[in-house]
Amino acid sequence: MHRVAKTPFEFVGCTxxxxxxxxxxxxxxxxxDLLEEVPIESIYHHTHQYFLRHQYLMGPYPNDFAxxxxxxxxxRVLGERLGVxxxxxxxxxxxxxxxxxxxxxxxxxxxxxxxxVEDGKPFYFMQSRRVEVPTGMVARTLQEFRDGLAKVDAxxxxxxxxxxxxxxxxRAGDFVVWVDRELQMPELAQQLRTIDPYTFSLEQLRDRLxxxxxxxxxxxxxxxxxxx
Amino acid sequence: xxxxxxxxREVAPPGTVDLLYRLSEKVKGRSLLNINSTRxxxxxxxxxxxxxxxxxxxxxxxxxEVIQGSDEFFAVTKSFHNALQGREQExxxxxxxxxxxxxxxxxxxxxxxxxxxxxxxxxxxxxxxYGPRVGKWVxxxxxxxxxxxRRVWRxxxxxxxxxxxxxxxxxxxxxxxxxxxxxxxxSIDPLSDKNRELGRREVNKILDRLGIPRDKPTLLQVSRFxxxxxxxxxxxxxxxxxxxxxxxxxxxxxxxxxxPEGKAVLDEVKESAGQDPDIHVLELPPNSNIEINxxxxxxxxxxxxxxxxxxxxxxxxxxxxxKPVIGGDAGGITVQILYYLTGYTVSSVEGAAFRIxxxxxxxxxxxxxxxxxxxxxxxxxxxTRHLTDYLTLMSVLAER
Numbered sequence: 001m002h003r004v005a006k007t008p009f010e011f012v013g014c015t016x017x018x019x020x021x022x023x024x025x026x027x028x029x030x031x032x033d034l035l036e037e038v039p040i041e042s043i044y045h046h047t048h049q050y051f052l053r054h055q056y057l058m059g060p061y062p063n064d065f066a067x068x069x070x071x072x073x074x075x076r077v078l079g080e081r082l083g084v085x086x087x088x089x090x091x092x093x094x095x096x097x098x099x100x101x102x103x104x105x106x107x108x109x110x111x112x113x114x115x116x117v118e119d120g121k122p123f124y125f126m127q128s129r130r131v132e133v134p135t136g137m138v139a140r141t142l143q144e145f146r147d148g149l150a151k152v153d154a155x156x157x158x159x160x161x162x163x164x165x166x167x168x169x170x171r172a173g174d175f176v177v178w179v180d181r182e183l184q185m186p187e188l189a190q191q192l193r194t195i196d197p198y199t200f201s202l203e204q205l206r207d208r209l210x211x212x213x214x215x216x217x218x219x220x221x222x223x224x225x226x227x228x
Numbered sequence: 229x230x231x232x233x234x235x236x237r238e239v240a241p242p243g244t245v246d247l248l249y250r251l252s253e254k255v256k257g258r259s260l261l262n263i264n265s266t267r268x269x270x271x272x273x274x275x276x277x278x279x280x281x282x283x284x285x286x287x288x289x290x291x292x293e294v295i296q297g298s299d300e301f302f303a304v305t306k307s308f309h310n311a312l313q314g315r316e317q318e319x320x321x322x323x324x325x326x327x328x329x330x331x332x333x334x335x336x337x338x339x340x341x342x343x344x345x346x347x348x349x350x351x352x353x354x355x356x357x358y359g360p361r362v363g364k365w366v367x368x369x370x371x372x373x374x375x376x377x378r379r380v381w382r383x384x385x386x387x388x389x390x391x392x393x394x395x396x397x398x399x400x401x402x403x404x405x406x407x408x409x410x411x412x413x414x415s416i417d418p419l420s421d422k423n424r425e426l427g428r429r430e431v432n433k434i435l436d437r438l439g440i441p442r443d444k445p446t447l448l449q450v451s452r453f454x455x456x457x458x459x460x461x462x463x464x465x466x467x468x469x470x471x472x473x474x475x476x477x478x479x480x481x482x483x484x485x486x487x488p489e490g491k492a493v494l495d496e497v498k499e500s501a502g503q504d505p506d507i508h509v510l511e512l513p514p515n516s517n518i519e520i521n522x523x524x525x526x527x528x529x530x531x532x533x534x535x536x537x538x539x540x541x542x543x544x545x546x547x548x549x550x551k552p553v554i555g556g557d558a559g560g561i562t563v564q565i566l567y568y569l570t571g572y573t574v575s576s577v578e579g580a581a582f583r584i585x586x587x588x589x590x591x592x593x594x595x596x597x598x599x600x601x602x603x604x605x606x607x608x609x610x611x612t613r614h615l616t617d618y619l620t621l622m623s624v625l626a627e628r
Contacts, residue, residue: 015616015620018410019409022409056600126411129624135243136246136250154242
């Protein structure tokens with residue numbers, strides 16, 4: 001519990017500037033066609049960066065494509081099928097793009113017509129320009145790590161938990177890797193690893209991370225969440 | 229006295245102010261010149277009044293210049309404004325010339341010595357033709373130009389394409405352009421008179437002054453008397469609700485000087501309200517910020533039943549006061565209200581009435597929605613987020 005890491009954890013936040021690409025889909029076929037050609041950054045924006053934009057409340061589905069299909073086209077089947085795709089199941093964003101296209105293609109092959117927005121809004125393809133912002137907060141012990149989690153800007157939770165998985169820390173994310181390697185607390189790392197990333201807003205995720213740390217820091221404290 | 233950045237620690241999400249300090253280090257010492265057409269009145273002036281000093285606190289050399297023009301020029305730009313938002317206008321060649329001439333004349337007197345020049349809205353857009361291309365030029369369009377009168381847009385577009393980037397409030401407001409286009413939501417200032425905390429006693433005093441009893445649940449819509457805000461539709465929804473739930477309706481708004489239709493809409497509203505003592509039609513003078521704040525805090529449910537809308541920041545103002553909002557499915561209302569979570573978007577009088585009834589009869593749901601609405605605004609529509617956007621824009625464009 002009182003281990004001091006050789007390499008401190010440095011909390012890094014991030015900001016985004018949303019860019020309009022000028023491509024929009026008014027039906028599911030157009031969505032599929034445009035998915036083929038938009039920059040890969042746009043796939044990232046609508047699947048991963050989604051979480052940065054949902055700091056306090058989760059939307060009904062965990063990516064923009066699913067949300068649009070379900071709420072604007074009112075095609076709940078496609079919304080549900082796209083919503084269950086786990087972006088971290090894929091080694092590359094191109095693989096994820098292929099999976100999204102395959103789901104829409106399969107869905108359309110079962111229908112006689114192409115569902116389109118009637119009263120709803122078109123889908124506007126976007127991408128983000130991101131700026132990394134070192135917060136200056138560092139942690140060397142679990143207590144410092146827990147306190148940092150509690151007060152750092154929510155974008156740092158996104159950066160280390162979601163974005164890290166694309167940067168190269170695999171499914172684990174920065175928190176798990178540091179706790180495992182630097183604090184040498186494999187059980188705690190395992191608890192953090194089992195958090196389901198798709199059921200939390202960033203603030204809910206922050207609470208969950210702090211709660212898990214507290215189960216170690218505060219004797220007798222038990223996690224009451226079901227994911228660990 | 230204007231609030232300082234440190235004052236926002238109490239209202240912004242955890243870590244936000246610290247992140248702003250860190251982010252600002254990337255652009256510290258760089259200069260940002262804002263140019264618009266009015267120092268007072270209107271949302272752009274309101275936000276620049278706050279953003280410019282805060283940016284300076286963060287080490288950005290931010291300045292704000294206002295172009296000068298004749299009455300003829302502002303009549304022309306008002307026509308442009310309407311035309312770009314889709315209203316048919318008669319615009320002569322002479323009017324185009326007057327627009328160009330005023331921009332050319334202003335360019336002679338303005339110093340464009342800044343790393344970034346942010347030009348707000350169509351009035352000064354042509355300055356780019358006459359200014360030096362040293363810093364980055366960005367056109368910030370606060371209007372919905374998705375369905376403009378083509379001739380006017382083609383004219384303006386000739387200038388816009390010369391900018392390094394454009395910014396719109398929503399993707400739906402934009403046009404196809406060969407330059408990068410970014411999205412930046414507008415914001416509210418939580419420490420301004422319109423949004424700061426008010427005590428119950430202060431709220432009651434203001435309501436007494438406005439002649440509003442606090443004896444029953446209150447529905448409120450704050451907006452200009454404009455047909456697109458559908459105040460008559462709100463009265464119709466209230467009448468449906470009234471069959472089951474005793475309540476009051478307040479329609480509070482002002483009349484813009486340049487909006488002759490407003491008076492006709494107000495007359496229609498008064499006629500529709502008739503002699504119902506529970507309907508209060510309040511004509512508020514400009515700058516009735518404290519009054520609007522008090523009305524929003526006293527309301528049980530806030531309505532913004534627009535059929536066409538710009539961004540509709542009154543929605544965020546009400547949400548910031550912990551109120552569930554029922555809004556029309558239009559413009560920026562749809563990104564402020566998260567359906568079922570922070571309020572409801574509706575597409576009809578009946579839809580509005582149904583949601584009002586539901587919330588009046590389920591106060592615990594209304595309370596939860598209101599609390600979530602406040603947190604949603606805290607993270608997405610406060611001036612601190614807007615500052616983050618400005619600094620990020622400067623940082624991104626500096627790299628290009």
